[in-house]
Amino acid sequence: MTYKTLLAHIDDSSHSAARIALAFDLARRWDAHLIGLYVVCQDLLRPLFKADKSLWPAQLEAQYAEHRQKAHDTFLAAAEQAGLSVEWRAPPGPALEVATLHARHADLLVLGQEDPKDPAAYVGRNFVGNLVLGAGRPALVIPYAGTVRTLGENILIAWDGSREAARAVADALPLLKKARFVGVDIVQHTGQHANAPEGIDVAAWLDAHGVHASFSTTxxxxxxxxxxxxxxxxxxxHVDLLVAGAYGHSRARERVFGGVTRTMLESMTVPVLMGH
Known part of the structure; x- marks a missing residue:
């Protein structure tokens, strides 16, 4: 298994360039085709609360077109310089719907944690979490704070025996096989049986795939x-990648995230590969 098609979300936020640079690096690792998907907030009213209130919808549309063209030119110029196979997409339509559709044709998504202090990072309510749960593809979510200097050298797997965790581990195999250190960790709750869930069995399964992992409980x-x-x-x-299952369910037209998933999306300090 390898990642042959990557999809990176591009927007107008201050973190987009770093996310694209990381996606370029991953594309080089696996000689993969990279899709740059430009999706931004479609709500014409929201910018009025963050930007110049004198702008009319037509002026906002023109501003969006200018930003889109700038992102397009920057992405393709950087890709040409890097010598990578890339593709630019800026599909019309509702942001989450079109992003989900395009994400389903990729092996790995490269997304960014929403920065509450950067209005341009807002695409829609719980956009990243909803995309992770709805795409059916593994997603690498990059924190907005700090700088990602390495990725996948030291990996920690969060294991709880669930379907989502198993999916995330399987999805992460291309990264796990190249890692220097892989650890499988279970958060042990009071009263929980010491041998459940069996993280040591996961380590054995990984060993069969050439991944030597340690096992621990916290x-x-x-x-x-x-x-x-x-x-x-x-x-x-000092890990530089956390692998974890993503949990959530639909309720009254809105997804409700599990506690761990919500914590990761809101408070992550390292990149997290999430599988659902």
């Missing part, structure tokens, strides 16, 4: 959520 401290515990563990081990 005690869950009262008052600290499982997601926060995992992020603390990742920090302690």
């Amino acid at each position: 005690p869950h401290h009262i008052g600290t959520g499982t997601g926060a515990t995992l992020l603390n563990r990742a920090s302690d081990l």
Whole structure:
């Protein structure tokens, strides 16, 4: 298994360039084709609260067109300089719907955590989380804080025995096979049986695929959520990638995220490969 087609989300945010640069690096690793998908907020009213209130819808449309062209030229120029096989897409239509459709034809998505301080990072309510849960493809979500200097050298797998976790581990195999260190960690809750879920079995399965992984359990401290515990563990081990299942369900036309998934989307400190 390898990643032959990558899809990177492009927007007008200050973090988009770093996300594209990382996607370029990943495309080089696997000699993959890279799709740059330009999707931004479609709500003409939202910018009025963040930008110049004197702009009329027609002026906003012109502004969007200018930004889109700038992103297009920057992306293709950088790709040409890097000598990569790329494709630019800027499909019309509702942001989440078109992003989900295009994402389903890629092996790996490269997305960015929404920065609440950057209005241009807003595409739609829970855009990244909804895309992760709806696309049916693994998604590498990059935190907006800090700089990603390495990716996939030291990897921590968050294991709880669930279908989502199993999917995430399988989806991460191309990265796991190239890693220097791989750890499988279970957050152990009070009263939980010491051997359940069997993370050591996951390590054995990975070994069959040529991935040598260690296995450990981390005690869950009262008052600290499982997601926060995992992020603390990742920090302690100096990992540069966390692999975790993404959880959520639909309710009243809106997806409800699991506690760990919401913590990752809101508070991630390292890139997270999420599978659903």
